[in-house]
Amino acid sequence: MTMERERATQKLELYYNQPATVWEETLPIGNGRLGGMIWGGVSRERIGLNEESLISGYEREKDNPHAFESLGKVRKLVFAGENGAAERLIQEHMLGEYNESYLPLGNLNLVYGNLSPDKVKHYERRLHLEEAVATVDFDVEGIHYHREAFASYPGNAIFLLLEADRPVMEVDISLESELRCQVTEEKGGLRFTGRCPEHLDPSYVRKGEEAVVWGYRGKSFQGRIRMVDTDGILQTGQGVLRVGKASRIILVLEVYTPANLEGEYAAWKAEHIRDYQQIYRKVELYLGPQKEDPTDIRLQKLREGEEDNGLFALYFQFGRYLMIASSREGSLPANLQGIWSWKFQAPWSCNWTTNINLEMNYWPALSCGLEACMEPYFRFVKKLAEKGKKTARVHYHCRGTVHHHNADGWYATNPVGIGYGEETGRDGCVCWSMWPMGMAWLVQEFYNYYQYTGDQEFLRREAYPLLRDTALFLVDWLVPYEGKYVTCPSTSPENKFYDAEGNPCAVTMASAMDLELTQEVFGRYLSTCQILGIQEPFMEEVKERLGKLWPVQIGSYGQILEWFQEYEEVEPGHRHLSHLYGLYPSDLWAGDPAMEEAVRISLKHRLENGGGYTGWSCAWIINLMAVLGDGEGAWEYLHTLLTRSTYPNLWDAHEPFQIDGNFGGIAGMANMLVQDRGGELKLLPALPGQFSEGYVRGLRLTGNRELSMTWEKGVVVESEIRRLDG
Numbered sequence: 001m002t003m004e005r006e007r008a009t010q011k012l013e014l015y016y017n018q019p020a021t022v023w024e025e026t027l028p029i030g031n032g033r034l035g036g037m038i039w040g041g042v043s044r045e046r047i048g049l050n051e052e053s054l055i056s057g058y059e060r061e062k063d064n065p066h067a068f069e070s071l072g073k074v075r076k077l078v079f080a081g082e083n084g085a086a087e088r089l090i091q092e093h094m095l096g097e098y099n100e101s102y103l104p105l106g107n108l109n110l111v112y113g114n115l116s117p118d119k120v121k122h123y124e125r126r127l128h129l130e131e132a133v134a135t136v137d138f139d140v141e142g143i144h145y146h147r148e149a150f151a152s153y154p155g156n157a158i159f160l161l162l163e164a165d166r167p168v169m170e171v172d173i174s175l176e177s178e179l180r181c182q183v184t185e186e187k188g189g190l191r192f193t194g195r196c197p198e199h200l201d202p203s204y205v206r207k208g209e210e211a212v213v214w215g216y217r218g219k220s221f222q223g224r225i226r227m228v229d230t231d232g233i234l235q236t237g238q239g240v241l242r243v244g245k246a247s248r249i250i251l252v253l254e255v256y257t258p259a260n261l262e263g264e265y266a267a268w269k270a271e272h273i274r275d276y277q278q279i280y281r282k283v284e285l286y287l288g289p290q291k292e293d294p295t296d297i298r299l300q301k302l303r304e305g306e307e308d309n310g311l312f313a314l315y316f317q318f319g320r321y322l323m324i325a326s327s328r329e330g331s332l333p334a335n336l337q338g339i340w341s342w343k344f345q346a347p348w349s350c351n352w353t354t355n356i357n358l359e360m361n362y363w364p365a366l367s368c369g370l371e372a373c374m375e376p377y378f379r380f381v382k383k384l385a386e387k388g389k390k391t392a393r394v395h396y397h398c399r400g401t402v403h404h405h406n407a408d409g410w411y412a413t414n415p416v417g418i419g420y421g422e423e424t425g426r427d428g429c430v431c432w433s434m435w436p437m438g439m440a441w442l443v444q445e446f447y448n449y450y451q452y453t454g455d456q457e458f459l460r461r462e463a464y465p466l467l468r469d470t471a472l473f474l475v476d477w478l479v480p481y482e483g484k485y486v487t488c489p490s491t492s493p494e495n496k497f498y499d500a501e502g503n504p505c506a507v508t509m510a511s512a513m514d515l516e517l518t519q520e521v522f523g524r525y526l527s528t529c530q531i532l533g534i535q536e537p538f539m540e541e542v543k544e545r546l547g548k549l550w551p552v553q554i555g556s557y558g559q560i561l562e563w564f565q566e567y568e569e570v571e572p573g574h575r576h577l578s579h580l581y582g583l584y585p586s587d588l589w590a591g592d593p594a595m596e597e598a599v600r601i602s603l604k605h606r607l608e609n610g611g612g613y614t615g616w617s618c619a620w621i622i623n624l625m626a627v628l629g630d631g632e633g634a635w636e637y638l639h640t641l642l643t644r645s646t647y648p649n650l651w652d653a654h655e656p657f658q659i660d661g662n663f664g665g666i667a668g669m670a671n672m673l674v675q676d677r678g679g680e681l682k683l684l685p686a687l688p689g690q691f692s693e694g695y696v697r698g699l700r701l702t703g704n705r706e707l708s709m710t711w712e713k714g715v716v717v718e719s720e721i722r723r724l725d726g
Contacts, residue, residue: 010290010310012317014127014650016040017294019136023048024647024657025296027127027134028340029158031151032328032376034255035339036108036158038149040125040136042117045110045147047160050339051221051255052332054179055409056200057100058217062414067094067395075479075488078509083499086489087507090434091425094395096414099406101200102350104341106177108225108253110162113170115140129314129321132276133269143168152272153328157259159268162249167231171249173241175225178344180214185236189226195219203345205419205426211345213420223255229265279324280317282369283698285669287313287691296648303643309691312669315642318650319666322659323365323373332409333376334361338659347656352380352407354438355493356576360616360660362445363585363623363667366452367674369698369706374449378462380411381442385466388413388439392473396436400472403438405493413438431506432494436477437487440517443470444586447524451702454725460532467525468538474518475541484550486510487518490564495574497567510550510564512579520586522546552582552595559602560595573609575617577624584620584627584671590678600628612637615645615652619664626671626686634672635688641665674709676701683709683716 019040020026026037026048037048070093077086123138136147146163162169173190175183181194198215205211225241227234232246243249252259261268288309291298298311326338335341336357341350352358358377365374388401391413396402404415417425417433425433446463449455478485488509499505522542529539553561562569562579580599582588589595603611603624612618618641625633645653645661652661672686673696681701697708701721709719 012129012314014295016125017123023342025649029134029149029151030325030339031153032331034151034158037340038134042120043112043115047108048342049105049108051105052339054103054196055100056197057410058198062096062412063391063394064096065394068397070094078488083505083507084503087430087505090430095417095425095433097418098202098416099349099351099408099412102341102346103196106175109174111172129317131273150272154271154275155260155268158253160251164247167245167247169246171243183239189224190241191224193222199420201420202349226252228252279372285313285316286695316666316669319662320368322662323370327373327376329375331376333380336658355405355435357660359441360664364663367670367700383411384413387411398473398476401439401469402436402473405432405435405438431496435491435493437514437517439470440521454704464528467528470521471525471542475545478545485545485548486550487514490514492562493576493578495576496570504570508564512552512560512562513581515552516582554598558598560598573606573611575614577620584623587677614654615661616664618645619661619668622668623671626668629686631686631688634686635690670699674699674707687714
């Protein structure tokens, strides 16, 4: 069979021959706002439910009005080499309260009264990527049962179809939730109402009931489970919807707003598929045939050394599916777990961590034909920027806007670290909390969007104001030191060194990532002004700071210095690769052989000391290797990502599940195939021998272009680049 025929006939689906036994085996569906996780049980189907806006807390002030009083003292301590004392002062006087937490809605339970799992034959559970529909099929005592579930963006709801080929289904339908929902019966369904707690501590601060403040100020919510069609007998009672003697049941789950139910089920499903495929079908990737084994078996065989190039293409398209399912216009952006969270106290509060994770979520959006999924990111960052103006004034007496390392659904921008009801930060928190560079990273995607689309109106209306406000903050944040400008205090996200007393410490000045982000913000602000023909006095301030910015330093063995000086690292194999930002995702060092070599040396040092041990860190390594032109290195860590840091349902394992590894991983695959960086276009710049033959259609390039190409024996045999505006 030729490559073309194999492409035409392959089915891209996650497939299993048994129900999920743990949450990391469930199949996710989503429409950006609503998420569902399909377990596929026989006698009891459980669907974990999420609604993006369910978050603890309420609108209240978390900025620290006393922070500025200590800023000058901290800077003096840093300049005097008393790093540990500076860190303690920040911890005690310059932080604010922790963020609030994203919460699961609960579980939709479908309990079959007359099915025995022991009698099941021909079980199949699938997630069809071409249609964004999850299905479950099995036979019991000669009767075939079929279920399908999808979360429709145009339908504004989750739709469930339950079928049997005879009218034998006896199903009890109910909702269970840790949010203290009140469930009442109504004609044709169930209605539920509830209220989120007015505060929930992160699990690493407190656990259990002492972490929760229920109160009355938390966010209220309401929804319905509607029975829209059945041929069975319907009864309700005690919060349960009971259907008997049915061969067909159609349920619709709504939260806050009603579903769009024009027409019948077939029309709802067709409209869902049409809407989804408008985005999904923009990109096609073929690396080899899809094997018929279940996905978990394929993953296990890959771990055991069997080749399966098709599994990598499946992984790539699954990553694109996850973005479409968790980030649509009008929704919040994909959080640490997309929208799929099952724990009342989710890992890291299941919010947005902005020292890598939120940014990595959107690395593949522009290159992989997912630009339609960017609107939630842009709207979220703009709201953060508005809140960040106050934080900049209160904490630092600076102009412009600032954001630190954590954000939640209330758009908090303060440096966190203080527990609820406490007065000072918790030990060790400064290494991640004192990082006022979050906005400097987040805003870069606005300029990237302009580069890919050429949309000058977007550049003027959206990117320019944010770049200017971020540059305003950085101009004021920089302080003079030995004839140059430095950031102070400064940390390199979540990493530590040994200070002069031999104690682990995080605080210094002029960390490499600070300098790289500042240079990029200033450069892109000035570039934007030039493109738009803007002349304003503030440009001179930016040029003056940029011209005297402390340079990124090279260390004793040729490495990028992560901090101001060559400290001894506490963890040489640390998971963060912040100091290498200038190579990727930035292109500050594109075409600079000296800096590229320094990155190569730095990366080698990290990996020799055990780096890349989390899924998202492994994904960042794939991208760095690809940009360095190291196809075999990129392949090694792509293979590692799937074999060491991927769950049976192909979710990324941090551990636990964290979706940025999925998104960063597919961005890395795109960078292995094509790079459009620093004004240079490269086809197959980091193609490993493993992917010697393949085809891709629709990868995006800058200037509103897209690429399609076929390669054989590692060489491009056919390629086409076309403009998307005709």
